[in-house]
Structures are given as C-alpha cells and as structure tokens.
Amino acid sequence: MTNQSISGLGVSIISGTTIYGEVMNASEVVQTLTKIDTSTHNNVGKVKTSRPGFIDAGELSVDLNYCGGTEQDALRTMYDAQTVSTWMIVAPTSATGITRAWSFSGYISSIGTPKFEKDGNVTMSFKVAQTGAITQLSTGVTGMTDLDITDEGTTALTLSPTFAATTYGYKVTTDLADTGVKVTITYAGSGESGYVNNSALATATPSSAITIPTTAGQVLMIPVVFFKTACVPKVTWIEVTHGYV
C-alpha cells in the first residue's frame, strides 16, 4: 500500500518564455498575511483578536548547476536591469503527475556568482522577489503531436524512446561528424505556441541548427515547451549526446 505523494523530480522554473535547465532546488514562495491586532481591554475571554491586513510578498529561491548557458547568464543581466517579469513554477510534467503551475510577477532580488567547490559541481543561486499575486493554474496545454530531430542537414536522428504524446524525455545520440541538430515539433492546440531551446518555433517547421558540443560523449539538453495563456506549460527535454561512446 502506498500513498498519493508525488515526486518533486522534474520541476521547471520559467521566466517569460525562458526555461532554466539544470535546476537542483526550487523553494516554495511563502506569503504571509499581516495580522492587525483588534484586541481591546473588553475582549471576552481575554483572547487576542485580529483582522487581515496586507500580504507580505514571498521570495523564490533557486539553485542550479551553472554551465554557462545563455539563459543562465541572462539572469545577471535581468538583475542589473531590475527587470520585472512573469515567473512560473511548473510542477513536474509527467503522465502520472499533476497539472499545476504557480505564476507571479517578480524581479531577481539577489544573485550570486557561480560557486566552485573542489568536491562539487559549479552551482549558482538566485532569488526572485514576488511583486504581484500568485495565480494557481491547473489547465494543461495540448502540446506536441509529433517530434522529429535531424542532424544539421536533413538526416534523421533516432529518438529513444519513440515519440509518444505522454513521454516528456527523449535521448538522441548524433553521429560523430554531426555539428548540430534541428528539431521539428508538430502541434495544433488552439492558441498554443511552441518553443525549442527557448526560441519560438512554428509547427512542422525545422528549427535552425542548434550547435552541439564537439567532443564525443558530451551532452546538450534541449527544452521543448508549449505555452498558452492561463495554462500550465508542458515541458519536454531532449538529451542530445554527441557521437556514440
């Protein structure tokens, strides 16, 4: 017998339409309601009373593995520019999980330089201060109906496993001579937009070639995300390995 607990593995952090990979931890955003004391000398039973006041905004803390990604470096630019944008915490996308996301506007309130530990990975942390109400979303998007991936030309690469609408993680091993990959997503959900590697992509159109690492065995993670207003995005990751080792 088991219970209904859901694994936290696979949570996504999104700002605007940019997804951040390599997330290790995403905290909760705790809001606190200010209590305005209404107690008086004539309280019956001498129990303090209060009424609700303002909401103290919360903060999202994110830890990730720093690997020099464009979107990771853009976090510091956003901090410097004090950019306020829409942030979203998306519950793990899975066939057996829940369809939930929490959306709020916020700005990066603190960010560290990457941390280098002799016995660890290079990591980076930042915090997002909430500036607006949190909206809980529970309507999912339709997402992909097909996924194809080729090398930098038109030679098909093999997806593992083969595409299925409820599979959200794929592996691809390129040939040794390949220098890039092109991703084609097919979708038809009304009002939905697809993003590959954080760039918008029309349905059934190959992306431009995404450069892959040059050494055999090196890995590139490519996110595929589907958005629709007021809906929970659907996130798929493609793990591309250069060459076969």
Add this chain to the structure above:
Amino acid sequence: MPEESFPILIGGKHYALLFEPEDVERIEDTISLFEAFHPHHRTFANATTILWRGLRNVDEDGKMVHAIQQGPPGRIAAYELVRKFCREGFTGPAGMMALYESFRRGLVASEVFGEPEKDPIPGKPEEPHEKNG
C-alpha cells in the same frame, strides 16, 4: 529527386534509394548483395541494413543525403521504416517483395546492378530496320 536514384514512399514521406560505393561496402559487411536477393535472405534484418544505407532525402542545398543517421542508433529507425513500408497497403509478405523490388531498382539506378531491359536477349532476332523513304 535526381535521376540516378529510385523514389520510394514510406509513411507518406517521399524518399529516394541511392547506393554509393561506401553504402554497398557497409551493406556487404553484413551480407553480400547477391545473397541478399535470394528469397531465403529476404529478412527484416537484411532489409533494414539495405534501407538504412541506401535511403536518401534532399537537403536544403538540393544535395542527396542519407535520410537516416549512419551511426548505430540509425538501425532502429531503419527497422521501423521497413516495418512501416511492409504494412502499407500490402498483404502478407507482398510488402517485403515490393521493398526488395525497390532495392533492386535503386541499385540499378545507382549503377550497382545492370538494367535487364538494356541487355541484348540471346537468340532473339534483330528488329528489321526501317528503310529511309
């Protein structure tokens, strides 16, 4: 598709069969092409090998390139295409026979095999030539 290839439709997608010398070499690492056409050797495994090495599409520059990656993972995709072809509108083993006929014509187009229609038929009398007016 260029003339020196043979067109083939699989899963609603247009491809071509074209066998370069290195494709033939790779096929023959597994099975001789002459053996492969014997009915006993018309297996899914052999058909996968031949399709994998010979299937082409055209890239943005109009150049014919392998339709399936040539590294080990490509074999799985080739096998899926063989299965797809054999199920598309064919009854029983007819799909495999049609696929091998496509291979034969692809090999002829690639000038690996000869073209029987062009060979003189031994013993057949020569057609009378038309006389000029």
